[in-house]
Amino acid sequence: MRALDQKLVRDLLHMRGQVLAILLIVACGITAMVTMMSAYDSLKLSQSAYYAEYRFADVFASLKRAPESLAPRLAEIPGVGQVQTRVVVDVTLDVPDLDVPATGRIISIPTTPQPMLNDLFIREGRYIEPNRRDEVLVSEAFAAANNLALGDTIGAVINGRWEELRIVGTALSPEYVYAIRPTDIVPDDRRFGIIWMGREALAAAFDMEGAFNDVALSLSREANLPEVLFQLDQQLERYGGLVAYGQEDQVSNFFLTQEIASLQVTAVFMPTIFLGIAAFLLNIVLSRIISTQRDQIAVLKAFGYSNWDVGTHYFKLVLLITLVGGAIGTGMGLWFGAGITQYYTNFFHFPVLRYEAGTGLIVTAIAFSSGAALLGAFSSVRRAVSLPPAEAMRPEAPPQFRPTLVERWGLQRFFSASGRIILRNLERKPIQGSLSIIGIALAVAILMVGRYMGDAIYYIMDVQFRQAQREDVTLVFNEPRPARARYAIAHLPGVMQAEPFRSVAARLRYEHRTHRTGLTGLEPESDLRHLLDQQLCTISLPPDGVLLTRTLGNMLGVEPGDSLTVEVLEGTRPTLTVEVMGLVDELIGVSAYMDIHALNRLMQEGQTISGAYLAVDSLAINELYDEVKQTPAIAGIAIRQTTIDQFEETIGTSLGVFTTVLVIFACIIAFGVVYNASRIALSERGRELATLRIIGFSRAEIAVILLGEQAILTLLAIPVGIGVGWGLITALVVAYDSELYRFPFFVDRTTYMFATGVVLVAALISGWMIRRQLNHLDLIAVLKTRE
Amino acid sequence: MSSAQEYNASGAAGIASPAAVFRVRDVGKTYHMGEVDVNALRQVDLELYEGEFVVLLGPSGSGKSTLLNILGGLDVPSCGEVWFRNRNLSQANDAILTRFRREAVGFIFQFYNLIPSLTARENVALVTEIASHPFSPKEALEMVGLGDRLDHFPAQLSGGEQQRVAIARAIAKRPEVLLCDEPTGALDFRTGKLVLDALARANRELGTTTAVITHNAGIAAMADRVISLRSGQISNIEVNDTKVSPSELEW
Known part of the structure; x- marks a missing residue:
């Protein structure tokens, strides 16, 4: 290994606490990105593959009753491909072991299997037989939720008559990937099921022989959707047609598409925050490393290392951190992504919901994290590179101090020497201080967002x-x-x-x-x-x-x-x-x-x-x-x-997981920012603190000086974080505003307490760790080295 | 790399008939320190010859370090010209200066400036890796008597040992010139003499032109020439006919 790379590895090991903090933050960002993107890809690909293979219709319409002879005329509408007429009725079901009545949507199917629009995937059992009028297929999720087995019967009131329907198979249809009753807000597979029944039997029961009350159409590639809808409405009007609609407004597809879209929003939103913070931390850590390594940079240059060599050296340091973080994040993301995709099978019923995570995604993730890191490192590395060697050789000029605002107002008598050191340091480095505040504030904000989702949904539940x-x-x-x-x-x-x-x-x-x-x-x-x-x-x-x-x-x-x-x-x-x-x-x-x-x-x-x-x-x-x-x-x-129970059971669980993950992420950020800031302060001011120790300050007193600054920054960051949290929540309210639901701007008091509390605990832990390091401050060694 | 060979070829030839390695003409350097201008060097004229051992003597603030930095291509003068053989360093850009330092110059600093995270061997390797035909790090460290401390980190070495690692690092690339800024400034008498001995050996055995900055007049006795600076100007140049070995130095 080259000597310069050896230095790289040793530097990394030396700063392992800080490196770990940044690495974890990068990992969080990439985890979020890979999780969401892979779930997005998986759902999107499964959706399009399923729709194509099982001929999901392009246009849907229901009506009161039209003769079958209308079908050929519908096929003549320009742009229409296949026409599928059917009988669709909603009935009340009596399911064994279910107290509550369930709703069954009975859809007619041809008595012999033939390629049709919204074709069925039969998971178990067989297709109905032509002469068995009581045989039905039921939706897989309904059968599973009610423990219905092949051969079981369910009772249904069919046109006033009580009938027993025998289950011969379980099936899935692209029309009911998300099976929800029109009046519901969450799917309830126990109480809403799809039942496919022979056309003749169903038609006979509902007086629909030679007629239909629902139609699905496929369109050719060049079809004009609004025109087809218009003509179809005209044709169906006299038969009591409700307005025809396209795929876009089909309920199952609408929910699925919405979910995919919101995954995409999250997939962009979350990683951006995390990688932004990682870039920012890399920036402060690296600029600090570079200023402590001024003389080393000078030596490298004196011996003929070029700017490129020096720049590459520091970029490598950054890249190594982010690549390892990116790799961990990718691994975690693939794991979580597979989990989330699996979780989606609770709501979205596909024959196969294949988990897809292409190399493209992994490359994007790595590129994203490296990009953020390089962005964060750029200014520091440029400063290292542009440092003229002779200047780097000289110690940094003593920083300029001036009386603080407090002193100019004549209030210094209220502050001890330590207090004044804290104040002057804060005032001297307003940018570093504000960056720390922003970092901690973001942690507060993320915690608020994590809890907000829960607050909002329970608020919606309560109001509704x-x-x-x-x-x-x-x-x-x-x-x-x-x-x-x-x-x-x-x-x-x-x-x-x-x-x-x-x-x-x-x-x-x-x-x-x-x-x-x-x-x-x-x-x-x-x-x-x-x-x-x-x-x-x-x-x-x-x-x-x-x-x-x-x-x-x-x-x-x-x-x-x-x-x-x-x-x-x-x-x-x-x-x-x-x-x-x-x-x-x-x-x-x-x-x-x-x-x-x-x-x-x-x-x-x-x-x-x-x-x-x-x-x-x-x-x-x-x-x-x-x-x-x-x-x-x-x-x-x-x-x-x-509805409330169902809602709490499904959404509540997933929200719990989501909130936990966000809380872990936010803790990592809060800890990473606070620990890094104080660790840097310690290395920057080791000499000063050692001097104070030598002239008689106690360990506790120098800890106050060092950690007091961080404490003030943390306290200042909390209100800023609440502000940022409001901003993010407003963005979420806008991003999630849809026909389906709207998120209220409602933050519970416990959320503020929770976000503040978590950040304070993270700050205390990192403060405690720094305090331990202060105890090991080697007074003699610190004084012997050149500043 | 052809120019590196050229430097070294002519350097080897230089031992027989001393020729000027550096020519400094009317060089001045002004620093802007906040609101004041500091004239670190004024109208300096100087030549350094192949194979000679020069001591630059002067109190702090006399401009010694500035001159050394300019000779070593770490800095460029505000006015005047600096020639290294047939190259004009005063007009050179950063890339040319970098190559010049990489190929021709070895530096030794008062505070050693070793990379603390690298062992003695690795600190030397840092330089040998980018030189065209260096000694191996082990050879270089053996030359300064540290053959048994190869894998020690700077923190595990005494000040004198650290400085000798720095010397090994400087000579490992077989530079044409060795520029030393107060090499014994942070060392006690005995270790200081060990370090000077290592420098003298490198000068003698490798024929490397060596310039040593010091404010310690005692060291002047081991030089071929002693150049005294005061307030940014050369006040005196003295040729030393009675050169002594470092072990005989007294201060």
Whole structure:
């Protein structure tokens, strides 16, 4: 090994504490990057491979009922490839060992297997046989969640008749990678399942023989999507077509794509912070090393080492640290990435979710970390290189001190000599001091962000499920019912209060902007459903006009007072003009609300309801479930508590892991910054401190001088960090703002305490380590060496 | 590397008929220290010949170190010309000066300036690795009597030993000139003499032109010529006809 490289290795070993701190920070950044990027790649590749291989359709539409003879005409729409007509119905299921009724979406399939759009991957068992009308395939996740085996039966109310369906296979479809009920916010595989049933049997049960109520299309490469949607809507309108939509708005694909997009955001966001901090630490450490090695640089130059040689030497030092950090990070990232990808199989159902981490990613990670390191090292190395050898030979000029602000104000009498040393040092090196503050502040900020995710989600839960949605159970009818149905509902077992609602599929239009959503009619002064403003105060429903969620209002560009065009997509399909009376703030989804009576008037229907919100006596709830399972008119049931439980079980666990990882990362940063800053101060000022010891200062007193400075910096950093944390959280709120949900700017008090506490503990530990090193300060050796 | 061979070839020839290695003409150096200008050197004229042992004598602040730095290509003069053989160092850029130092100059400093993280052998290797036909580090260290301390770190060596490692490091590349800045300044009398002996041997056996800075007039007795500086100017040049060996020095 060359002598210069030997020096490199020994220097690294000598500074192992500092090197380790930086190395770990680089490793954190690269871990975050590789984890997120590889999960991103894996999901993205699995998505596109699955969609292509199993012919995920490009266009979807549902309707009331159209004759099969319409299909050839749909195929003639320019750009349309394959046409897949089907019968799709939602039914209530009775699953063995499940108290709560489950919702089954039954989708028709040809009685013999043939290549179709949204084709099935059969995981277990076999395809249905032509003459066995009770045979079905069920979605794999539903079967697994309910321990359903091949040969088991599930009970379903099919068009008013109780039927037993026999499971012959489990399957997956690209249409239900993310299987979620339209009313839910998290998937619930126990209570929502997809059932594939022979077309003839299903059609016979629902009066759909020779007809269909759902269609999927594939498009040719040159097809014009908006044009196809328009023509399809025209064709389907007279058959009660709801608005056709493309892949982009298909629910499963929408969630999957959103998740992939947010992975990408995180994959950029997190590593940038970490590598930024690593670059900054490398910068301070290296500039310190270079100033302590002035004379060594001078000697190298005196003996004819060129600027290039000297520069390379220090760059190598930096690269070695980051490459090792990068390698550890890559390894950890691949491990975590595989874990996260595996974790995604809980929500996203692919035939195979292959973990993909290409060499390209690893090369990018290494390039990223090296890039950050070189960036951090650049200015210090340039300073080393540009140091003229004769000048480097001379000791550094004594630093310039001047009376501090405090002294100019005449306040010095309040400070001891040690206090003045601390103050002057801080004032003399404002840049170093501010950089330390920024580093520690970032640790505080990362801790806040880590906890914020949890705070925000529990806030959303609280607002949505405790303040806005106060019902225990929501029942949805299979079709609109007259208002008197509410009395039947009120007499169901355990029901203490029932409030009907009317829900109408509609397309809202303002100027050129449109959005398809449900228009929900609520009882005025409803007890079970509150509409809230930003301050969480209840807004009362106006007797006329519509209230929009703020996000929907923004999407459509409307403000209170504007007139909105509402194209109703059911019944007689009227097109109406409604005034926007105000905006409500909801954190999940986008909705439009009206007084139920006003909605009935607009629809020119009598008092009609689509379902009801119920307050239920918890003791009688199982009786209610049993009753509901047997009631054909009820197509769906949503139970608030199960939603909350499901949510806490799934999101809560993953958040716990996420927060733990962030906390570990932030501790490493906090510790790395504080330890590095004090370690550098110790080596810079060893001579000064030894001198103080010799003239009679105690160890504790010099520790106060050295660590006092760090303590002040840490304390100053905490409010800065809270500010930075607010900034990052604001960025997150913006980054995650989507149709699905919005993150509130809400930071719990415990989060502030937690972030501050962790940083203080990290600072105390590094202070304690430095204090131990101070005890070993060799007074004689320090004084003998030249400064 | 052809120029390195040229330096060394002419250096070897220099022992027989002394020729000027350095020619310094009207050199001045001004430092700007904050708001004051310091004239470290003023109108210095000087020649150094092949194979000679020169002592530069003067109190601190007389400009000795500045002159040595300029001769060694560590610094460039503010005015005047410095020639190393047929090269004008005063006009040279950083790359040329680097090559000049790499090929022709060995430095020895008052505080040894060893790399603390490298052993004696590795400190010497630092230089031999970039020289064109050096001694091996072991040979060089044996020449200064440290053949048994090869793998010691600077912290494990006494001051005199450290300085001898520095000498081994300087002579290992077979330089044409050896420039020493107060080589005994931090050493006691006995170790100082050991170090001077090592320098004298290198001068005698390798024919290396050697310039030693000191404020210790006692050392002057071992020189071929003694050049005295005062306030940045040469005050006196004295040829020493009665050169003594370092062991006979007294101070």
